[in-house]
Amino acid sequence: MKQETELGQQAGQNIMMTARNVSVFYGGKMAVNDVSIDISKDDVTAFIGPSGCGKSTFLRSFNRMNDTIPNARVEGRIELDGEDIYASGMDVVQLRARVGMVFQKPNPFPKSIYENVAYGPRIHGLAAGKTALDEIVQRSLRRAGLWEEVKDRLTDSGTALSGGQQQRLCIARAIAVDPEVILMDEPASALDPIATAKIEELIHELRGRYAIVIVTHNMQQAARVSQRTAFFHLGNLVEYGDTSQIFTNPRETRTKDYITGRYG
Amino acid sequence: MRNPSLSLTAILLLVLGLGLAGWFAARAKARAFARPGETRPHSLPSYHGWYVLLWAVLPALLFLGVWSSVSGGLVMQAVMDSPAAANLPGFEMQRQAIFTEARALADGTKTAAFNPQATALAPVFAEATTRYTIIATVVALLLAFSGGAFAFTRVSPGFRARTKVERLVMAALLIASLIAILTTLGIVASLLFEALRFFSMVSPIEFLFGLNWSPQTAIRADQAGSSGAFGAIPLFWGTIFIGAIIAMIVAIPLGLMSAIFLTQYASATVRRWMKPLLEILAGVPTVVYGYFAALTVAPAVRGFAVALGIPGSSESALAAGLVMGIMIIPFVSSMADDSIAAVPQAMRDGSLALGATSSETIKKVLVPAALPGVVGGVLLAVSRAIGETMIVVMAAGLAANLTINPFESVTTVTTQIVQLLTGDQEFDSPKTLAAFALGLVLFIVTLLLNIVALRVVKKYREAYE
Ligand SMILES: Nc1ncnc2c1ncn2[C@@H]1O[C@H](COP(=O)(O)OP(=O)(O)OP(=O)(O)O)[C@@H](O)[C@H]1O
Numbered sequence: 042m043k044q045e046t047e048l049g050q051q052a053g054q055n056i057m058m059t060a061r062n063v064s065v066f067y068g069g070k071m072a073v074n075d076v077s078i079d080i081s082k083d084d085v086t087a088f089i090g091p092s093g094c095g096k097s098t099f100l101r102s103f104n105r106m107n108d109t110i111p112n113a114r115v116e117g118r119i120e121l122d123g124e125d126i127y128a129s130g131m132d133v134v135q136l137r138a139r140v141g142m143v144f145q146k147p148n149p150f151p152k153s154i155y156e157n158v159a160y161g162p163r164i165h166g167l168a169a170g171k172t173a174l175d176e177i178v179q180r181s182l183r184r185a186g187l188w189e190e191v192k193d194r195l196t197d198s199g200t201a202l203s204g205g206q207q208q209r210l211c212i213a214r215a216i217a218v219d220p221e222v223i224l225m226d227e228p229a230s231a232l233d234p235i236a237t238a239k240i241e242e243l244i245h246e247l248r249g250r251y252a253i254v255i256v257t258h259n260m261q262q263a264a265r266v267s268q269r270t271a272f273f274h275l276g277n278l279v280e281y282g283d284t285s286q287i288f289t290n291p292r293e294t295r296t297k298d299y300i301t302g303r304y305g
Numbered sequence: 306m307r308n309p310s311l312s313l314t315a316i317l318l319l320v321l322g323l324g325l326a327g328w329f330a331a332r333a334k335a336r337a338f339a340r341p342g343e344t345r346p347h348s349l350p351s352y353h354g355w356y357v358l359l360w361a362v363l364p365a366l367l368f369l370g371v372w373s374s375v376s377g378g379l380v381m382q383a384v385m386d387s388p389a390a391a392n393l394p395g396f397e398m399q400r401q402a403i404f405t406e407a408r409a410l411a412d413g414t415k416t417a418a419f420n421p422q423a424t425a426l427a428p429v430f431a432e433a434t435t436r437y438t439i440i441a442t443v444v445a446l447l448l449a450f451s452g453g454a455f456a457f458t459r460v461s462p463g464f465r466a467r468t469k470v471e472r473l474v475m476a477a478l479l480i481a482s483l484i485a486i487l488t489t490l491g492i493v494a495s496l497l498f499e500a501l502r503f504f505s506m507v508s509p510i511e512f513l514f515g516l517n518w519s520p521q522t523a524i525r526a527d528q529a530g531s532s533g534a535f536g537a538i539p540l541f542w543g544t545i546f547i548g549a550i551i552a553m554i555v556a557i558p559l560g561l562m563s564a565i566f567l568t569q570y571a572s573a574t575v576r577r578w579m580k581p582l583l584e585i586l587a588g589v590p591t592v593v594y595g596y597f598a599a600l601t602v603a604p605a606v607r608g609f610a611v612a613l614g615i616p617g618s619s620e621s622a623l624a625a626g627l628v629m630g631i632m633i634i635p636f637v638s639s640m641a642d643d644s645i646a647a648v649p650q651a652m653r654d655g656s657l658a659l660g661a662t663s664s665e666t667i668k669k670v671l672v673p674a675a676l677p678g679v680v681g682g683v684l685l686a687v688s689r690a691i692g693e694t695m696i697v698v699m700a701a702g703l704a705a706n707l708t709i710n711p712f713e714s715v716t717t718v719t720t721q722i723v724q725l726l727t728g729d730q731e732f733d734s735p736k737t738l739a740a741f742a743l744g745l746v747l748f749i750v751t752l753l754l755n756i757v758a759l760r761v762v763k764k765y766r767e768a769y770e
């Protein structure tokens with residue numbers, strides 16, 4: 042454990058979020074075991090590991106989405122900009138505005154494209170008027186690389202878009218509330234290669250503006266989009282380091298075995 | 306064989322017995338050629354059995370079915386032709402009475418006759434009945450036997466008994482489903498027929514758009530004020546006022562909110578208890594709601610009206626509407642529950658992850674997404690409410706008032722149908738026939754509501770699949 046903690050603290054200069062000794066339980070069952078990690082502001086961090094190792098569970102503890110699961114319990118400390126997000130004074134609504142999330146399966150609301158993007162700003166009262174809201178919607182769609190494709194049909198239903206477009210709409214929706222961190226749980230796993238490439242390109246463009254954490258099963262994807270990679274196994278953080286180092290020169294045999302496809 | 310119905314049972318049993326024997330015989334025959342090593346027969350032995358059984362039983366049953374409807378006439382014919390019937394009274398009613406008595410004597414349901422002529426006719430009846438029963442028995446058994454024998458000769462390894470039996474099973478299922486449809490058509494046809502008779506006496510324009518409803522004056526043509534008024538608007542209004550307005554004002558918010566509570570806030574335990582409890586409401590007989598409305602709610606509503614300084618009657622639209630609303634809650638809530646539960650969890654997560662609160666998520670995502678299903682549920686509930694009878698009969702009143710004052714008594718289509726058809730009625734006066742016209746309107750409206758509701762619900766289901 043000592044070693045992992047040190048590893049976790051070796052992140053880049055600008056630290057956005059830190060997790061210290063975080064464990065997550067579903068009822069009595071432990072899904073994440075004493076994980077400590079630093080999330081850098083300027084990098085894309087990838088979580089990799091075999092199915093069921095707790096990547097999603099851990100990711101969801103960064104914006105307290107585990108709160109929505111009745112029997113889930115989080116222990117340890119997670120900070121956003123030095124603030125304990127599980128402290129009693131922390132407002133979940135505020136937290137989730139600052140830490141956005143994109144899900145595995147695109148989940149646009151059954152509303153118009155415009156309304157999908159405007160949803161967050163409306164809830165948080167970010168736009169003073171119609172023009173301000175229009176501007177936010179347009180900017181978010183542009184950043185999500187979707188504007189050119191949908192600018193003439195903003196009133197169409199979001200669910201009428203293709204899978205890849207839907208996922209970019211969901212990213213636009215997350216961007217619209219101007220978060221500091223974006224969590225992505227296998228954002229491209231339901232998409233075809235071309236749509237996947239678009240999402241990866243988008244992640245590249247968003248890097249630097251937002252701290253991004255991405256869960257992926259796709260080794261090449263992790264290698265392509267991330268600068269930092271964390272490898273999980275059976276609820277434990279096995280190894281965390283620069284992506285180039287993890288993929289070329291892993292310290293742990295378990296990491297090496299996984300990356301070379303010996304299990305997973 | 307004195308009682309013809311008893312003998313019919315006996316024939317049936319005989320035919321079935323023959324069929325059963327055929328089943329065993331055919332199965333045995335089929336088993337004999339189904340020996341291992343040889344090419345496998347097309348059908349299992351039992352299918353051959355069924356094939357023979359059906360051939361033995363069905364033609365005989367068909368014959369018996371036809372027979373049971375014509376045998377009465379045949380017996381009658383025989384009796385009429387007999388010399389004993391030569392000097393019967395010419396007056397039809399008297400003659401019928403004698404025949405009835407004679408038949409009862411012949412059956413043994415009566416031992417002594419009031420009319421001596423009946424006593425004379427009784428043996429003729431008995432003799433004719435016996436003769437025809439014997440004929441029927443012989444024909445039925447012959448049919449059963451030859452049908453079974455024919456089928457039995459066809460039993461061979463290559464014979465496709467399974468295909469034939471399956472086809473018959475399908476036909477039977479088709480007929481079963483047709484019965485429901487045909488019954489509906491029959492009901493519609495009879496409604497339509499009677500309603501047309503009504504409209505030949507009262508113009509549809511007057512009926513559909515007239516503002517004055519007082520059918521009670523039109524009992525006999527020679528009475529004063531014989532021309533009743535058949536303007537059904539007050540009835541339609543009363544129905545809509547109670548079933549679609551007051552009841553829905555109660556049922557939609559309560560039903561929707563309880564659905565939201567049950568799907569979003571209630572713990573699994575609470576849900577496990579509350580959902581069935583709520584559904585019990587739907588199982589309470591409507592007559593119970595009726596006296597709850599009449600005895601408890603109506604006086605309370607009246608007291609309330611009086612306290613407000615409004616003269617209220619003991620029967621009111623509000624009392625009936627409130628209770629009907631309560632009755633309808635389970636319909637709305639269970640449809641709303643289903644459609645909210647059908648909104649994918651991902652939708653909810655997506656909203657929560659954007660920082661929306663639970664209630665914002667419900668208001669802005671779940672309910673809008675579930676809305677088509679909820680609307681469908683409400684439409685079904687309305688169609689249920691406007692067809693509901695007991696509550697309004699007991700609590701809404703009979704006065705055909707065209708009013709928007711909920712404390713006043715109004716009447717509904719169903720109440721009036723009950724009114725028009727209870728008691729001694731002539732079935733050719735417009736007063737009685739009006740009930741069928743009202744029934745037709747109710748039927749059409751309910752049907753349309755149901756069609757629209759099911760469309761809406763179905764379309765919405767497709768959206769998520
Ligand atoms: N809602 C839940 N209730 C109970 N147990 C859960 C729940 N969600 C996940 N788990 C369990 O927690 C463990 C970690 O699950 P998690 O979804 O975090 O894994 P994962 O690494 O994201 O897997 P995958 O790569 O397949 O998405 C698994 O054993 C899983 O069965």
Ligand SMILES: [Mg+2]
Pocket residue numbers: 096097098226
């Ligand atoms: Mg996962």
